[in-house]
Amino acid sequence: MSRLDKKQALLNTALTLFVSQGFHATSTASIAKQAGVATGTLFHHFSSKDELMKQLFLTIKQEFADAIKAQLSQQGDLKADTKHLWQVAIDWAIANPLKQEFFQQYSMSPSIPTAIRQQAMNDILSFMGELILQGQKTGELADYPLSLMQESCHGQYLAATRYFLDHPDMWQDEAHKQASFSMFWNAMKA
Amino acid sequence: MSRLDKKQALLNTALTLFVSQGFHATSTASIAKQAGVATGTLFHHFSSKDELMKQLFLTIKQEFADAIKAQLSQQGDLKADTKHLWQVAIDWAIANPLKQEFFQQYSMSPSIPTAIRQQAMNDILSFMGELILQGQKTGELADYPLSLMQESCHGQYLAATRYFLDHPDMWQDEAHKQASFSMFWNAMKA
Amino acid sequence: MSRLDKKQALLNTALTLFVSQGFHATSTASIAKQAGVATGTLFHHFSSKDELMKQLFLTIKQEFADAIKAQLSQQGDLKADTKHLWQVAIDWAIANPLKQEFFQQYSMSPSIPTAIRQQAMNDILSFMGELILQGQKTGELADYPLSLMQESCHGQYLAATRYFLDHPDMWQDEAHKQASFSMFWNAMKA
Amino acid sequence: MSRLDKKQALLNTALTLFVSQGFHATSTASIAKQAGVATGTLFHHFSSKDELMKQLFLTIKQEFADAIKAQLSQQGDLKADTKHLWQVAIDWAIANPLKQEFFQQYSMSPSIPTAIRQQAMNDILSFMGELILQGQKTGELADYPLSLMQESCHGQYLAATRYFLDHPDMWQDEAHKQASFSMFWNAMKA
DNA sequence: CATGAATGAGGGTTCATTCAT
DNA sequence: TATGAATGAACCCTCATTCAT
Structure with missing residues (x-):
């Protein structure tokens, strides 16, 4: 080795x-x-167990970010682009269940220093931040406070992955897939 | 003492x-x-540190459930009733920030046996389950799979409390309060 | 009570x-x-756990001594008297298995202060000491050093009770009963 | 080290x-x-304090067994062979007083699991078992039940070592040495 | 760079004993 | 005298970390 x-x-x-x-x-x-x-x-x-945890956390975060970025669609249709993003993100979670569970468990745990967790969350949520701002400009999305919307997106994503990891075959079902996105989108739309 | x-x-x-x-x-x-x-x-x-943790978890869950139940409104107007529930729930979180943070940290942590966590979650989510079924009957709420909707509600609640605990004075602001509920409601509505 | x-x-x-x-x-x-x-x-x-242990030890020792003394036979025939003593002693052990096991376990254990244990042993072995001296005078018993003989008697008694407590019905069998006494007596006889 | x-x-x-x-x-x-x-x-x-105790017990038992086996005499004269065995065994006890006391204290104590103690005792007593059977065949030893005789041998050995450990110089005295063996042998002889 | 025996501070837990009721 | 909650020292054991090989 x-x-x-x-x-x-x-x-x-x-x-x-x-x-x-x-x-x-x-x-x-x-x-x-x-x-x-x-x-x-x-x-x-x-150098230490904490350092291992930190590197693990950052590595996984980066993997996720890279996977998303690699598949971003920018066709100009916000809803379609967002739906694509939603699917890519949940696909990743289902393809990487351990890593997704790791996030569920540790993204609010004191086992990882607050500064690191928050920086990571900011990085990831900035994706959504840009999409949201764009949608607010065109009037497609509601004019709620940005960070509240970001938090909400994050919450919906965690909820949806929790659901689909517990019921993996449901992600193959168009109705469930569509329902999860509808809830996500309708929450934000104008 | x-x-x-x-x-x-x-x-x-x-x-x-x-x-x-x-x-x-x-x-x-x-x-x-x-x-x-x-x-x-x-x-x-x-009898052990684990038992202390378990009792703490169940005690807090019960306190939350009791607080909600004590203030449930049943006026027949689903949206109004749901808004009331939403406010009561977030009020509780803001009045009991430590307990809310405790839930954020431990409701998915292996520090509490899975069976206990899941039972507690089921108990709490059954509130929402009933409201949702009722709304689906009257056509006010979308006909998505029930447990997906419950998970989404839970996720939105955690997201909202995370936001308002980080920005406690925003809960006094009508616009923010309204925005948080709108996202919650619109996600589910038909 | x-x-x-x-x-x-x-x-x-x-x-x-x-x-x-x-x-x-x-x-x-x-x-x-x-x-x-x-x-x-x-x-x-x-007054303490140690004191409880001490009283328990002395109480049981006294019970044993009393039981033996109450049934001593003094017919003038040393072998018959000794056989009677042997039977009475083993009868007691079989009638009081817990107490006998207690002796087996604790008569050489540091859980009881040495002084107490030795005093108790001396008390009990003085029975045999007198019988032995008497037998040596008449020439029926061998002229070995007294305390070596006492120790040997004690050892044989513990061995025999160990055997009969493990096989309680054997004590009803005349052959076994007789064998155990023969070994005891032949070891000492002139 | x-x-x-x-x-x-x-x-x-x-x-x-x-x-x-x-x-x-x-x-x-x-x-x-x-x-x-x-x-x-x-x-x-x-792996634990109990495991340490167990290994200690088994190690010492093995040392004893090895010491005896290494010096077994097989001259065909049962009494002489047995006397040799008796001397070798008591020599070992006197040369290893701590280990002998350890046996006195722990060979009936619940500090060592019953199964282990019994296995060890069986191993050691099997020496004597063979000698006894042999003596019974030739008519030199009495025809008592085997396990009763084994228990008795064990008891005599413990008694003798107790005596000689308390009075170490007596083991140099031919009379004492001879007396202890006589009691042992006469108990068993036909 | 890789190893794994050694370290010792620190953890959860037990229990003989005390004392206010 | 009887009670049993409270005490805190002492116990067995774990584990992150080090370092000689």
Whole structure:
């Protein structure tokens, strides 16, 4: 196993264990063992357990952001673009259930320093922020306070992924898919 | 301090510390100390730290449910009744910020056994479930799958309280208050 | 329940629990509970857990000594008298299995202060000491060092009771009964 | 100090402390400290205090068995062979007083799981079992039930070692030595 | 860079004992 | 005398982290 493979194995294992047992209930020794490396090796790649958590969080956030950005559609039709974004985002969650659960659990947990969590949330929500501002300009979206709308979007997204992760086959059903987007869109529309 | 006072002091202190530091980062010794009792006393009232957590969770859930139930309005106008419920629920969150934050942090955390969390969520969401079914019968609400709508309601509620706890004076502002309800209602309405 | 009843209930319960779980693994709270009294009550009757143990040990030793003394036969035939003593002693062990096991466990354990244990052993072995001296005078018993013979007697007694407590119906069998005594007597005889 | 040295130091220290203070009265911290290692180190070598006790018990039992086996004499003269065995066994006890006391204290104590104790006793007593059967075949030994005889042998051995450990110089005295064996042998002989 | 034995502070929990009622 | 809640020292054990190999 190469250097980077080991680092990646540690991140993957940490993800699995943090999600299933929680951060504090997962020992660094168990991460190393399950990743197939020695205890000490973990500390060559991450200066501390907290640092491992932080890198894991930021890595996953970046993966998500990259996945979304890579597929953004900009056809000029706001509703269509938003629907596309909604589908891409939920597709990602369903394709990466562990990572999505990780967000559900840790995006408001004190196991990750507040500053890091908030910066990450801002980065991600800025996507939506721009779409919302644009929609408000054209009158398609309601003129509510921006950060309230962002928070609401985030909440709807978490709710929808919670639902579809619990009922994965429902995401194949057009009615459910459409319903989830309708709720999201109608909440914001003018 | 009487027997029940001590138990209550322990619950209150645990709430504060669990929210600010997290469950695992809070030692039973620190809870006892800050509650003004001896270490051993905690274990007279709660057989373990996990049991304390569980009781705290269930107590707060019950308090919330009782507060809502006590003020339910049933005037026959669904939208008005729902708006009233929305306000009562957010009022409670703002009046009990620690307890609300506690829910934000722990309602998806492995620090509380899954069965307990889910039972509590079901109890609370059954409120909304009934309102939704009623609205679907009269045609006022959209005919989306019930549990998807419940999850969405829950998500919107968490998002709104997150926003208003971060900006407490905004809840005094009619525009914000109205906006938050509009998003909630429009998401569901037919 | 009267005062003495409670004290006796505590001693009885302590006996049962000390034998089945060991001294340190038995909490004073569990003794009190199973005896049907409050925690504090134990400390009205015994100044400490160690004191309870000491009184239990001395009480049982006295019961044993009294039972033996009450049935001593002094017919002038040393072997017959000794056989009678042997049978009485083993009868007592079989009639009081918990107390016998208590001795097996605690007569060499640091849970009871050395001085107390040794005094008790001396008291009990002095029975045998007299019989042995008498037999040596008449030439019926071998002229081995007295305390070595006493220790051997004690060892044989513990071994025999261990055997018959493990196989209680064997004590009804004449052959086994006779065999156990033969080993005891032949070891000492001239 | 090497890895195995540390494990051995822990076993040695545990032996000393368990014998002098008892199992429960000896803290793992005190064992580690007196062995010259850190608290945690004890738990690298033994998964729990109970496991340490178990390994200690089995190790000592094995040492005893090995010491005896290494010196067994098989000259065909049963009495001579048995006398040799008796001397070797008591020599071992006198050369290893702590280990012998450990057996006296713990071979009937609930501090060691019953299954382990019994297995160990069976292993050790099987020596004697074979000798006895052989003697019964040739008519040199009495035809008593085997397990009763084994129990008796064990009892005599414990009694003799108790005596000689309390009076160590007596083991140099031919008369005492001979007396102890005579009692042992006469108990069993036909 | 990789290893895993060693560390020791700190955690949850127990329990003999006390004392106000 | 009887009670049982309260006490807090002491216990067993865990674990993030270090470092000699």
